[in-house]
Amino acid sequence: MTTRTRQTTHQPATDTSLRARAEEAYDGARERAVEAYDQARAAARSAGRSASGQVSEAPFIALGGGLALGALIAALLPTTRRERELLGPVTDRIRDTASAAAGAAREAGTARLGELGITRERGNDVFKQVVDGAADALRASAKAAASTVRGE
Numbered sequence: 001m002t003t004r005t006r007q008t009t010h011q012p013a014t015d016t017s018l019r020a021r022a023e024e025a026y027d028g029a030r031e032r033a034v035e036a037y038d039q040a041r042a043a044a045r046s047a048g049r050s051a052s053g054q055v056s057e058a059p060f061i062a063l064g065g066g067l068a069l070g071a072l073i074a075a076l077l078p079t080t081r082r083e084r085e086l087l088g089p090v091t092d093r094i095r096d097t098a099s100a101a102a103g104a105a106r107e108a109g110t111a112r113l114g115e116l117g118i119t120r121e122r123g124n125d126v127f128k129q130v131v132d133g134a135a136d137a138l139r140a141s142a143k144a145a146a147s148t149v150r151g152e
Contacts, residue, residue: 079087113119
């Protein structure tokens with residue numbers, strides 16, 4: 001053992017220095033915890049005010065969002081046997097009505113597009129014209145850029 005080691009091993013640490021360091025560590029940790037709490041509290045208040053302001057400014061949007069969230073949660077929850085017994089016929093009727101309405105809307109939309117001369121073939125032709133026009137414009141731009149770089 002070296003002289004320095006012997007000196008430090010025979011010197012007992014004073015209670016006051018250990019206590020002072022422990023108090024400093026405790027005080028520092030306490031201050032950081034209080035600061036973190038205050039910051040979290042301020043952030044929660046700010047979020048609450050922001051949400052409250054948005055609901056006040058657009059209550060119907062908030063209502064719609066709440067209804068959509070409720071519908072999503074309801075859709076994710078499994079139905080009970082009793083719900084199936086009570087709501088089965090109603091659910092079938094709603095599904096059949098919605099399917100019929102979608103079919104009628106599709107037929108009416110297709111008929112109206114036909115009256116306007118907008119068919120799938122015509123749409124494909126227009127799309128091809130747009131793509132060809134964009135390709136021509138791109139070629140012309142590239143040619144002009146190349147001419148400028150060459151100094152022509």
